[in-house]
Amino acid sequence: MTDPAEDVVLSVENLSIDFRLRTHILHAVENVSFELKRGQTLCLVGESGSGKSVTARSLLQIVDRPGSIVGGRILLRNGGAVTDIARLDPDGQAMRAIRGRRIGLIFQEPMSSLSPVHTIGSQIIEAVRLHSDLDKRAARAKTVELLRQVEIPNPDQMADRYTFEFSGGMRQRAMIAMALAGNPDILIADEPTTALDVTTQAEILDLIKRLQVERGMAMLLITHDMGIVAEVADNVAVMRFGRIVERGPVDAIYHDAQHPYTRQLLASTVKLTRHVEGRVSAVAASAPPQQPILSVRHLGKTFGWHGKTSSLRAVDDANFDLYPGENLGIVGESGSGKTTLGRLILRTVEPTTGSVVYRNKDGSEVDVTSLTKKELRSFH
Ligand SMILES: Nc1ncnc2c1ncn2[C@@H]1O[C@H](COP(=O)(O)OP(=O)(O)OP(=O)(O)O)[C@@H](O)[C@H]1O
Ligand SMILES: [Mg+2]
Known part of the structure; x- marks a missing residue:
């Protein structure tokens, strides 16, 4: 067994950071303490402006x-050696040796750290070197390997592409x-x-978590999403008004939060889940069973281009019923076909396949897909 103290790679002790503004001094971070351990993730949560990013x-x-550090220590450990980052010159050689080599940083907006005028590969090669x-060759090989690790397909070719050719998720991977x-x-x-759509969010989060575990890195993850x-x-640390109001193992925070603010944070997440559960049971209990007001079957749209063999399946075999009084949410990433689906139902875009049936209050059905242009206008 190793001594758990050996696993601590960074300890922040009573850190305070002020912003000297013209009119007053803003205490953005006050007396903050936490530890990062090898192979573990500390989540820092809290509302906007609570001091997470500054920390x-x-x-x-x-x-x-x-802004400047006005108190406390940031102890970076390396075997037996300890460096207090708070004492280092921000522009000095010692600090530069820590950035990227001991501590890596990923933030919300990839465009702010990727250059638009260089290929993705050349930027990573520069960081590697x-x-x-x-040398150049070896750095390129390492770059391709890194792109492979972050699951960019065909990393060898993709290395030569520019930032604008990458989607949001791919930029974040880069x-x-x-x-x-x-x-x-x-x-x-x-x-x-936070800047990504839900599906991509989950993929990127999985990737970060996997890399953290595989490489045994200590991670500080900032989020406002309790999910x-x-x-x-x-472990979790909860920040509010520049201070950590509660911290502990994730289970303890979820099951036995002490601070009212933490409970409030958790309650806002739980409420969302309850809302969904409550609605599902309400739908299940509602009798007698109603007829759907709208039935969509095998609805599809393929866009083709003149003179080209390639075509795009924008909507492929969509099936659902919508009941009176029901609120159906259609979610999906950018380009997944949500808007086209809506237009197909109205036939402002003509479907390639499938049917749309609308039910009147008296139970009579309108087959929307077979209406003439004129009938369609009055139907709308
Ligand atoms: N450059 C700056 N000049 C003046 N005040 C700043 C500066 N940067 C941050 N602050 C202030 O420091 C405090 C903490 O900001 P910080 O960005 O750390 O919040 P945060 O918890 O990361 O919020 P968010 O969830 O919105 O990212 C805020 O009151 C903010 O207005
Ligand atoms: Mg922030």
Whole structure:
């Protein structure tokens, strides 16, 4: 067994950060303490403006002006050696050696760290070479390997593409590859998935979690999503008004939160779940069974281009019933066909396959798909 204290790679002790503004001093972070352990994830949660990002940025000495660390220590451990990051010169060599090599950073907006005028590969190669003495060839090989690890398909070709040719999710993957270029043992992820659609969010989160476990990195993950916390956290720290109001193992926080603010945070998540459960049971209990007002069967649309053999299946075999008084939510990532589905139902876009049946109050049915242009106008 190893001593658990050996697993602590970074300890923040009584950290305070002020912003000296013209009119007053803003105490953005006050007396914050936490530890990051090898192979574990600490989730930092809390409302907007509570000081999460400022805390995270201070670990790399990149707090924006006029902010500065006014108290406390940030102890980075390396075997027996300990460095207090709070004492280092932000522009000095010692701090530069820590950024990327000991501590990697991923944040919300990939465009702010990716250049639009260089290929994705050349940017990662540059990061690899900054942190190692690999020659160009070896750095390129490592870059392709990193792109493979973040699950970019055909990494060898994709390395030569530009940022604008990457989708939002792929940009985030490229940024993760860049953060890993120096093999850091600590990873900071500040709201890494908030700019992405739900499906991509889940994929990127899985990827980050998997890489963290595989590489045994200590991770500080900032989020305001308690669902994400439940999935990835080992420990949780809750911030409010610049202070940590509660921290502990994830189970303890979920089952026995002490601070009213933590309970409030959890309650807002639980309410959403209850709302859905309540509605499902209400629907199940409602008798007598009603006829759907709208029945969609095998609805599909294929867009073809003149003179080209390729075509795009925008909607493929959509089937659902909509009941009177029901609220049906259609969700899906960008380009998945939501808008086209709506237009097919109204026939402002002509379906390639399937039928749409509308039921009048008297039970009579209108086959929307076989209406003439004129009938369709009055039906609308
Ligand atoms: N460059 C700056 N100049 C002045 N005040 C700042 C600056 N950056 C942050 N602050 C202030 O510091 C406090 C903490 O901000 P921070 O960005 O850490 O919040 P956060 O918890 O990350 O919020 P969010 O969830 O919205 O990202 C806020 O009151 C903010 O207004
Ligand atoms: Mg923030």
